[in-house]
Amino acid sequence: MAGLLIAGDMEENTKVFELVKAGGWLMLPIIACSVIAMAIVIERLWMLRSRRVVPGDLVAQVWKIYRQRQLSNTQIASIRDSSPLGRIVAAGLVNRNYSRDVMKEAIEEVGHQVVHELERYLNTLGTIASIAPLLGLLGTVIGMIKVFSAITVAGVGNPTVLAGGISEALITTAAGLSVAIPSLMFHRYLSGRVGLLVVKMEEEALKIIEVMQGERAAEADDAE
Numbered sequence: 001m002a003g004l005l006i007a008g009d010m011e012e013n014t015k016v017f018e019l020v021k022a023g024g025w026l027m028l029p030i031i032a033c034s035v036i037a038m039a040i041v042i043e044r045l046w047m048l049r050s051r052r053v054v055p056g057d058l059v060a061q062v063w064k065i066y067r068q069r070q071l072s073n074t075q076i077a078s079i080r081d082s083s084p085l086g087r088i089v090a091a092g093l094v095n096r097n098y099s100r101d102v103m104k105e106a107i108e109e110v111g112h113q114v115v116h117e118l119e120r121y122l123n124t125l126g127t128i129a130s131i132a133p134l135l136g137l138l139g140t141v142i143g144m145i146k147v148f149s150a151i152t153v154a155g156v157g158n159p160t161v162l163a164g165g166i167s168e169a170l171i172t173t174a175a176g177l178s179v180a181i182p183s184l185m186f187h188r189y190l191s192g193r194v195g196l197l198v199v200k201m202e203e204e205a206l207k208i209i210e211v212m213q214g215e216r217a218a219e220a221d222d223a224e
Contacts, residue, residue, distance in 0.1 A: 004135035018121060022168060022170035022171055023139065023168055024125075024139060024142065024143070024168075024171075027171070027172065027175060030132060030135050030136065030139075030172065030179055033128045033131070033179050033183075034132075034179045036182045037125055037128045037186075040121045040122075040124060041186045044120075044122070044125075044190050045190075048117075048118065048190065048194065048197065050197065050200075052084075053083060053084045053118070053197045053200075053201070054084075054197060054200045054204065055085060057088075057090070058079070058083065058086060058089065059183065059207055059208060062089055062093070062155055062208065063211060066093075066096075066212065071093065076093050076094060077090075079093065084114045084117070084118065084201065084204075087110055087113075088107050088110050088111050088114055088201055088204075088205050089205060090110075091106040091107050091111075091207060092107045092212075093096055093208070100209060100213045103212070103213075104209055111198075111201065111202070114201070115146070118197060122194070125183055125186065125190070126183075126187045128179065128183045129180050129183035129187055132177075133176045133177055134173060134176070135172070136177060136180075137173065137176065138172075139171070140169040140170075140173045140174075140175070141169075143166060143167070143168035143170070143172065144168025144169050147166055161174075213217040
């Protein structure tokens with residue numbers, strides 16, 4: 001039974017290799033695009049997990065530490081290193097003794113940097129989604145050129161002579177589309193996910209601003 005399975009796997013691998021070989025040299029960049037796209041998708045899905053980017057209990061923990069008057073530079077550094085949201089919140093905490101506008105400006109500045117990191121490699125994924133079908137189209141053109149060259153030399157009476165160019169044209173087109181379609185789908189999905197996470201981070205950061213400014217206003221009123 002094991003021998004049959006191994007033989008079957010070898011036969012499938014041979015078929016795949018022959019298919020790639022029939023597609024011509026343009027199959028190499030198409031395969032490279034597929035490997036890069038897969039790596040980006042896996043890495044971004046892991047890095048864009050909601051609990052990693054926007055921990056649900058971070059704001060509550062920060063508020064608890066602040067109320068207990070235990071918010072030191074060490075605590076702020078720990079919050080900054082904990083998550084992307086932590087970086088944004090830490091920017092506000094560093095400027096907690098200043099006005100609301102100063103806190104908001106510091107948070108927005110760090111927020112732009114965090115968003116840029118969340119969007120890392122997405123441009124590359126979008127580029128792959130754009131160029132993969134073009135590579136397939138180029139393979140189609142090259143394959144058809146070979147077909148017409150064969151017709152010029154041998155005529156149309158021998159289908160074997162034409163089969164190589166036609167198969168190259170069809171295989172590269174199919175391969176290019178097979179890479180481009182999932183790349184485009186994941187690019188749209190991951191871009192939307194980044195947008196959703198950005199909205200959540202803005203909401204959590206604004207909570208920190210409003211609560212701390214409200215606390216400061218209350219303390220000022222009590223002092224008067």
